[in-house]
Amino acid sequence: MPTEVIYLKGMNKKARDNTPQNITFEGKRSTSYDVARVAGVSQSAVSRCFKPGASVSAKTRAKVESAAKALGYQPNAIARGLISGRSNIVGVLITELTNLNYPQILAELNRKFDEKNIHILLFTLDSESDVDKVLEKVWQYQVDGIIAAAQFTDTQISACQDRNIPLVFYNRLYPQNTVSSVCCDHYEGERSLVEGLLNNGRKSFVVMSGPIDSSVSTARTKGAVAQLKGLPVDMVELEGDYSYERACSLTRDVMGSANPKPDAFVCTNDIMALGCLDTLRIEYRAKVPKDISVVGFDGVDAAAWLNYDLTTVIQPLERMVEAAVDMLLERIENPELPSEKRLFAGSIRHGSTAQLD
Amino acid sequence: MPTEVIYLKGMNKKARDNTPQNITFEGKRSTSYDVARVAGVSQSAVSRCFKPGASVSAKTRAKVESAAKALGYQPNAIARGLISGRSNIVGVLITELTNLNYPQILAELNRKFDEKNIHILLFTLDSESDVDKVLEKVWQYQVDGIIAAAQFTDTQISACQDRNIPLVFYNRLYPQNTVSSVCCDHYEGERSLVEGLLNNGRKSFVVMSGPIDSSVSTARTKGAVAQLKGLPVDMVELEGDYSYERACSLTRDVMGSANPKPDAFVCTNDIMALGCLDTLRIEYRAKVPKDISVVGFDGVDAAAWLNYDLTTVIQPLERMVEAAVDMLLERIENPELPSEKRLFAGSIRHGSTAQLD
Numbered sequence: 037m038p039t040e041v042i043y044l045k046g047m048n049k050k051a052r053d054n055t056p057q058n059i060t061f062e063g064k065r066s067t068s069y070d071v072a073r074v075a076g077v078s079q080s081a082v083s084r085c086f087k088p089g090a091s092v093s094a095k096t097r098a099k100v101e102s103a104a105k106a107l108g109y110q111p112n113a114i115a116r117g118l119i120s121g122r123s124n125i126v127g128v129l130i131t132e133l134t135n136l137n138y139p140q141i142l143a144e145l146n147r148k149f150d151e152k153n154i155h156i157l158l159f160t161l162d163s164e165s166d167v168d169k170v171l172e173k174v175w176q177y178q179v180d181g182i183i184a185a186a187q188f189t190d191t192q193i194s195a196c197q198d199r200n201i202p203l204v205f206y207n208r209l210y211p212q213n214t215v216s217s218v219c220c221d222h223y224e225g226e227r228s229l230v231e232g233l234l235n236n237g238r239k240s241f242v243v244m245s246g247p248i249d250s251s252v253s254t255a256r257t258k259g260a261v262a263q264l265k266g267l268p269v270d271m272v273e274l275e276g277d278y279s280y281e282r283a284c285s286l287t288r289d290v291m292g293s294a295n296p297k298p299d300a301f302v303c304t305n306d307i308m309a310l311g312c313l314d315t316l317r318i319e320y321r322a323k324v325p326k327d328i329s330v331v332g333f334d335g336v337d338a339a340a341w342l343n344y345d346l347t348t349v350i351q352p353l354e355r356m357v358e359a360a361v362d363m364l365l366e367r368i369e370n371p372e373l374p375s376e377k378r379l380f381a382g383s384i385r386h387g388s389t390a391q392l393d
Numbered sequence: 394m395p396t397e398v399i400y401l402k403g404m405n406k407k408a409r410d411n412t413p414q415n416i417t418f419e420g421k422r423s424t425s426y427d428v429a430r431v432a433g434v435s436q437s438a439v440s441r442c443f444k445p446g447a448s449v450s451a452k453t454r455a456k457v458e459s460a461a462k463a464l465g466y467q468p469n470a471i472a473r474g475l476i477s478g479r480s481n482i483v484g485v486l487i488t489e490l491t492n493l494n495y496p497q498i499l500a501e502l503n504r505k506f507d508e509k510n511i512h513i514l515l516f517t518l519d520s521e522s523d524v525d526k527v528l529e530k531v532w533q534y535q536v537d538g539i540i541a542a543a544q545f546t547d548t549q550i551s552a553c554q555d556r557n558i559p560l561v562f563y564n565r566l567y568p569q570n571t572v573s574s575v576c577c578d579h580y581e582g583e584r585s586l587v588e589g590l591l592n593n594g595r596k597s598f599v600v601m602s603g604p605i606d607s608s609v610s611t612a613r614t615k616g617a618v619a620q621l622k623g624l625p626v627d628m629v630e631l632e633g634d635y636s637y638e639r640a641c642s643l644t645r646d647v648m649g650s651a652n653p654k655p656d657a658f659v660c661t662n663d664i665m666a667l668g669c670l671d672t673l674r675i676e677y678r679a680k681v682p683k684d685i686s687v688v689g690f691d692g693v694d695a696a697a698w699l700n701y702d703l704t705t706v707i708q709p710l711e712r713m714v715e716a717a718v719d720m721l722l723e724r725i726e727n728p729e730l731p732s733e734k735r736l737f738a739g740s741i742r743h744g745s746t747a748q749l750d
Contacts, residue, residue, distance in 0.1 A: 147517070280694065
């Protein structure tokens with residue numbers, strides 16, 4: 037069985053013959069030279085057959101395909117990437133993978149990239165402060181571009197730009213002109229939910245934020261606060277962490293001490309809203325939405341479950357992912373394209389946990 | 394700014410000089426030759442500094458590190474992979490990414506591999522029948538190994554073996570000696586749940602399976618059926634699809650027609666158990682667990698929510714992932730290692746939706 041030797045494109049015969057054995061691969065893969073020999077064509081003809089868009093006659097293609105099939109030949113994407121400058125790998129940096137929203141995002145990203153024969157090298161972050169550590173690793177792979185669902189500093193953004201690696205942020209907004217992003221309009225989504233609650237006569241609000249370093253939660257919280265500020269209503273801001281358990285415990289704190297009791301809980305994600313709702317109903321026998329309204333944000337599956345039917349804002353996840361993929365691919369093709377920011381409006385899900393007027 | 398040229402290890406000076414310009418990279422990355430020049434050392438000394446375990450003096454290392462920092466040099470992992478035969482990339486094939494369990498698996502996998510500086514190239518499958526299509530793509534990357542949470546045919550397993558790519562299955566069991574896998578003992582977990590229900594006096598069972606092509610669901614269903622067969626109890630098998638919605642609709646079918654009504658719903662995953670539970674309580678005012686028991690399988694977050702407190706079997710996910718990663722890494726280091734199957738017992742979560750005696 038032949039061992040595979042990587043001959044760089046354009047390397048002349050002499051260089052090839054001089055290439056020592058220790059750069060061969062382990063394994064028994066057939067090479068393009070084996071295919072060329074069996075097909076009775078040149079190696080460059082074989083190479084063209086596996087290069088999208090390259091010119092090759094139908095006759096040659098038929099011979100090459102038949103030989104390749106017989107030999108079990110597969111072009112090596114990594115080697116081709118070294119030569120073409122394209123790896124067909126995109127780095128995806130993502131925090132909070134256990135957040136119920138992320139698996140859907142990842143599945144969508146994978147589906148869209150897959151259509152273009154591009155694959156995802158996955159980097160998950162425990163917290164947004166790990167970006168530096170992860171980027172050190174990203175540089176070591178020849179990724180064609182990066183989708184980041186994590187917060188970068190200006191220095192980190194510049195580092196990508198210096199390396200000519202196109203970068204599109206997912207659900208992160210940056211004021212800078214030079215940064216591309218797709219984002220749900222968290223601020224306006226939350227603001228309009230709160231406006232609906234106000235119009236329905238709610239007067240005493242609890243706003244439960246997510247983790248302090250989450251820019252998404254910050255935008256949602258700001259939207260709620262902006263709508264309430266200056267009005268003759270009560271407002272308490274509580275720091276949650278997006279988890280069900282913490283939402284339960286914050287809800288207990290409020291219900292055990294606040295006087296008068298709040299009549300609206302504005303939770304900046306669905307999971308917290310579900311924890312709040314369960315606590316109110318099960319531990320305090322609260323009538324939702326008659327006495328207390330509860331709203332979430334995201335549109336996770338569980339929001340639509342019979343027991344919850346949560347009033348929330350649905351992010352147009354599929355459209356957002358499609359936009360992020362399109363924007364990144366365009367910039368991989370043409371790195372000179374100006375940056376672009378796309379902001380998608382969320383849609384309100386009118387459930388039975390809050391009435392909005 | 395210098396452009397980067399990939400010089401294969403051991404290529405002699407003449408070959409290097411003959412290497413034409415068209416194999417250069419786009420971009421402005423510094424090369425190990427630039428670092429060597431600035432540090433006043435040989436290129437091979439630079440190379441050794443970035444190779445784990447290679448011998449290099451402290452003095453040389455200091456010079457190289459300072460030069461590398463000044464030039465923003467990063468060793469190219471892909472090029473290094475071509476030379477060493479190792480890419481430090483592992484392919485992960487996974488179905489049903491939107492299944493609530495998978496994000497946790499993926500996060501765990503990533504955490505464990507990350508400790509070894511290995512990264513995940515992610516391939517998601519819409520259904521298990523897409524394996525062939527995905528493997529075609531996997532071959533094109535020089536993955537060091539594969540973790541598969543999907544069902545392979547014998548031919549597909551052989552294809553990995555022929556290519557010397559170590560393969561470890563996650564939650565898939567194969568009778569063949571040659572296949573390595575980690576698996577939760579789905580059969581025994583489900584059987585013991587049903588045994589507990591029988592001991593508690595349940596007499597009329599509904600067993601709700603997952604998708605017909607899921608081997609995990611099949612093992613769970615078989616465990617339930619094996620425990621019930623031959624006993625003087627009623628049993629109905631229904632084909633679900635692991636989804637909340639389908640579980641609701643199957644529960645309605647049963648409650649609307651069965652006579653006598655069942656007193657135990659054995660759902661082969663938690664999400665279906667939650668749909669079943671909501672339907673029973675909300676639409677049929679059923680007393681759970683007094684009149685009807687409901688059990689799930691998996692131990693998803695929502696199973697522990699106040700409103701559910703589901704009786705279920707918890708998979709030891711973290712230990713399973715750790716075992717899968719260890720087994721794969723061992724086989725990447727030493728491909729001659731015999732295959733191994735590790736079967737982990739699930740632990741019963743005694744919630745309030747079923748009493749087990």
